[in-house]
Amino acid sequence: MRTPVAYFLLLSAILFSLGTASVLLRRNALRIFMGVELQLNAVNLTLVAFSRMHMELDGQILAFFSMVVAAAEVVVGLAIIVAVFRRTSTTDVDRASVLRG
Amino acid sequence: MIDLIGLTIAVPLVASGVNLLIGKRLGRRSGWIATAAMAVSFIVALGALLQMFSLPAEERTQVVTVAEWIRAGAAAVSLDLRVDPLSITMALVVTGVGSLIHLYAIGYMDHDERPGRFFGYMNLFCAFMLALVLANDFLLLYLGWEGVGLCSYLLIGFWSDRPDAARAAKKAFITTRIGDVLLMLGLFVMWVHFGSFDFDVVLGHEGSLPEIAAGTATAISLLLLGGAVGKSAQLPLHVWLPDAMAGPTPVSALIHAATMVTAGVYLVVRAHALFEISDVALAVVAVVGLAGALYGGFSSLGQYDMKRALAYSTMSQLGFMFLAAGLGFYPTAIALLVAHAFYKALLFLTSGNVMHGLHDEVDVRRLGGLRHDMPWTAALFGAGALALSGLPPFSGFFTKDVILDLASRDGATWAFVLGSLGAMVSAWYIARLYFTAFIGERRYEGSAHEASALMRTPLVVLAVGALFAGIGLELTPEGTLPMFLEPVLGHVVEGDAGPSTQVLMVLAVVVTLIGIGIAWRLYRPANQERWVSFPEREPGMAGVLAHGFYIDGLYAWIVANVGLRGAAALAWFDRTVVDGAVNGVGTLATRASGLAPIWQSGKVRRYALSFMAGGVALLLYAAVKI
Amino acid sequence: MPLDNVVFWVFAPLSVATAIGMIVVRNAVHAALFLVVNFFTIAVMYLLLDAPFLFAVQIVVYAGAIMVLFLFVIMLLGVDRGDAPGERLLGQRTTAVILAVAIVAELATAIRAGIGFTTRAPGGFDAVNPGGNPSALADVLFRDYFFPFEVTSILLIVAAVAAMVLALRRSKSLSQREIETHAGDDLEAYGLAAPGAPGTVGEPSR
Structure with missing residues (x-):
């Protein structure tokens, strides 16, 4: 494999910062959530890259667990978004600035 | 089975959890679950006892480690249970009498809406009580001690919609808490001196005496006695027990007659090594006991509420136990404890039958002639009364009168004379209850219905125990039970001062008969008008007896005059000085927090x-540092 | 230029481009589609890194299941109209962009300090994967990581139940009377009436 490991890490860093930017810039809760998913994927990429570099499978296992947890998180997160939308008829997080339902 | 002794605690604990969590779904079945749990517990304890018999006497003390509990540096506390003749005797009383009372309660609580909660608390109580008696160190003992106090509170106030029950529960909890604080202080002193709570360290191991100066031993002993006095309702912390009768009758029988109130006696007997080193502690125990025996007996005479009369009687009997312990007759104290567990549980449960059959009527002035409607109950109550009064050959004779006999021959004439007076009063008040409630003409409306077979069965077992425990277990100093307890409690030293045993026995029977005779003279059916109207004719005397010599009132006066004035002074200090400081801080914080909302916009x-x-800042810091 | 280098340089820019696309487009559905493409490119990266099993999982779980769920919710809520333009929070956009650039710079510095830009992974990764990557992974997963694996299964169940509880619409429970009153409504709507009621179609004509 000729591509330096650092390139993957750099790509991961860029994707992570783009995911973060999405979280910070978008107001739609669903878009924010997509940003979070992108961040998670970027970190997974790092894990797999290091797994390859250190010749160990544990990094891949960790990425695998991360995907499982992300799946669970998506399910609950989307359900919360749906529940909030039912109540307030909006997915704009700036509007949801009080804890009172 | 000794290794499995943890089950005796675990099974009721689990059953309690089941009943408290899903008791609503179980309905009436919860009572059977609770009873089965107690039966299993009893069988395990019985198995341990049988295994113990196969061991030589010096190997009968065994420590079973259930789990390591707290490990903080050198102070390791493991959850140890101690199986020795004393603890197994107590465990058998708790589980045996406990099982019977649980069985009875199934019938008694038949119409209650929350049997799950009731039996959950009852099981929880038994688990704590067993932890108390099976503990191998004072820490676990204290845990059980507080646990039974809590359950007592919950069960006295079980009918929490009745104001008197709620009040009585609070009173019981707070009064015993005073004793508990003393006990806790005693444990602190113990820890400072020994650096351990282990029985083997604190109380000496295999005959060796604990290493402690007499003064320290006195301090610890008296503080332990303070706890015992609170739990066992002795003077001056006895005021909660009569009121505690507001709870359901099985609770009175289990907690306030057979088991929890005897925990104080158990504590003194268990820690007798410490009491013996001190030169005054045992004398204090004996005096407290004797005073309680007389006080309880006379107060019982003034009660028209059957259960309150029995409560004062319990106090009196516990006084005899303390007297025995204070004079150094530990096996006899335990023998009386066992016998008392049988006959007092029986007496409470039969009065429960009366309440069950007559819509909670307990005033003897409105009872009378019950033996026609409730023959079983009358016979069973009579059996309990015979056992309590101390007529031979029933169990009271082999325990209470033996205590007086031993006291006399030990040269403690004062204890013998006053104790005999107490014994006479005991026969008097219990005969009074029987004569007023069960014979003569009916003074109640309608008809009383006899208890169901389910409720009678455990009572018959208890009655057999109450009548024949004296012969069967040979509760006399040379008998089976005291010899069994000998490895732990030592041998009862019989003195030879004063009159011989034969003379004293005759004297004891005569004293008892005098008591019964007085009762017959005063309360026989022909005299009904006289005793019913006694409070009107002699309001002073009747009031003194009925209100337990106005000690409650005295406490109320002290609290009202001294306590409340002190509290008012403290309240002033609190309002001006403490609150002033606090409010100043609060104002400062309020002003400062006005700046915070800039950050707390609520925008995610x-x-x-x-x-x-x-x-980013953290990463930057890491980069700069590298 | 070796083949894997070519693949990387084709898909890495695509990955960055789709990520940017996900941020900038207005329409939520379009953003989700961009994200799907992005997940595909990350899957390709896994392939390049000799992780074929994760490549498959990435496509099935992320690009498949999770993004479908996203699209489903977007359409269910009908919020694909896009955000209102403009930024209400003062300085949010500028600060966010600065921070995003800063974190890339910092991470690049860290990577350079840590492993350098030219370090290549050693060859012979097949030796770590006896019997192929999935079977080797299974070996590690069910031997060393068995307990965490079971824990995650519980987590998934809890999440599923939680989602049901959260998304359940609390309908007012009907009283028995209401049920009886409206029992025939459906039938009437179809020109039928409840059996037994007068004048029903079901009755034999006289």
């Missing part, structure tokens, strides 16, 4: 931005 993305900035 703002928070995320701060979060991110923090992350």
Whole structure:
């Protein structure tokens, strides 16, 4: 494999910062959530890259667990978004600035 | 089975959890679950006893480690249970009498809406009580001690919609708490001196005496006695027990007659090595006991509420136990404890039958002639009364009168004379209850219905125990039970001062008969008008007896005059000085917090931005540092 | 230029481009589609890194299941109209962009300090994967990571239940009377009436 490991890490860093930017810039809760998913994927990429570099499978296992947890998180997160939308008829997080339902 | 002794605690604990969590779904079945749990517990204890018999006497003390509990540096506390003749005797009383009372309660609580909660608390109580008696160190003992106090509170106030029950529960909890604080202080002193709570360290191991100066031993012993006095309702912390009768009758029988109130006696007997080193502690125990025996007996005479009369009687009997312990007759104290568990549980449960059959009527002035409607109950109550009064050959004779006999021959004439007076009063008040409630003409409306077979069965077992425990277990000093307890409690030293045993026995029977005779003279059916109207004719005398010599009132006066004035002074200090300081701080914080909302906008993305900035700053710091 | 280098340089820019696309487009559905493409490119990266099993999982779980769920919710809520333009929070956009650039710079510095830009992974990764990557992974997963694996299964169940509880619409429970009153409504709507009621179609004509 000729591509330096650092390139993957750099790509991961860029994707992570783009995911973060999405979280910070978008107001739609669903878009924010997509940003979070992108961040998670970027970190997974790092894990797999290091797994390859250190010749160990544990990094891949960790990425695998991360995907499982992300799946669970998506399910609950989307359900919360749906529940909030039912109540307030909006997915704009700036509007949801009080804890009172 | 000795190794499995943890089950005796675990099974009721689990059953309690089941009943408290899903008791609503179980309905009436919860009572059977609770009873089965107690039966299993009893069988395990019985198995341990049988295994113990196969061991030589010096190997009968065994420590079973259930789990390591707390490990903090050198102070390791493991959850140890101690199986020795004393603890197994107590465990058998708790589980045996406990099982019977549980069985009875199934019938008694038949119409209650929350049997799950009731039996859950009852099982929980038994688990704590067993932890108390099976503990191998004072820490676990204290845990059980507080646990039974809590369950007592919950069960006295079980009918929490009745104001008197709620009040009585609070009173019981607070009064015993005074004793508990003393006990806790005793444990602190113990820890400072020994650095351990282990029985083997604190109380000496295999005949060796604990290493402690007499003064320290006195301090610890008296503080332990303070706890015992609170739990066992002795003077001056006895005021909660009569009121505690507001709870359901099985609770009175189990907690306030057979088991929890005897925990104080158990504590003194268990820690007798410490009491013996001190030169005054045992004398204090004996005096407290004797005073309680007389006080309880006379107060019982003034009660028209059957259960309150029995409560004062319990106090009196516990006084005899303390007297025995104070004079050094530990096996006899335990023998009386066992016998008392049988006959007092029986007496309470039969009065429960009366309440069950007559819509909670307990005033003897409105009872009378019950033996026609409730023959079983009358016979069973009579059996309990015979056992309590101390007529031979029933169990009271082999325990209470033996205590007086031993006291006399030990040269403690004062204890013998006053104790005999107490014994006479005991026969008097219990005969009074029988004569007023069960014979003569009916003074109640309608008809009383006899208890169901389910409720009678455990009572018959208890009655057999109450009548024949004296012969069967040979509760006399040379008998089976005291010899069984000998490895732990030592041998009862019989003195030879004063009159011989034969003379004293005759004297004891005569004293008892005098008591019964007085009762017959005063309360026989022909005299009904006289005793019913006694409070009107002699309001002073009747009031003194009925109100337990106005000690409650005395406490109320002390609290009202001294306590409340002190509290008022403290309240002033609190309002002006403490509150002033606190309010100043509060104002400062309020003003300062006016600045905070700039950050707390409620906008999630703002928070995320701060979060991110923090992350970037941390990374920057790491980069600079490298 | 070796083949894997070519693949990387084709898909890495695509990955960055789709990520940017996900941020900038207005329409939520379009953003989700961009994200799907992005997940595909990350899957390709896994392939390049000799992780074929994760490549498959990435496509099935992320690009498949999770993004479908996203699209489903977007359409269910009908929020694909896009955000209102403009930014209400003062300085949010500028600060966010600065921080995003800063974190890339910092991470690049860290990577350079840590492993350098030219370090290549050693060859012979097949030796770590006896019997192929999935079977080797299974070996590690069910031997060393068995307990965490079971824990995650519980987590998934809890999440599923939680989602049901959260998304359940609390309908007012009907009283028995209401049920009886409206029992025939459906039938009437179809020109039928409840059996037994007068004048029903079901009755034999006289």
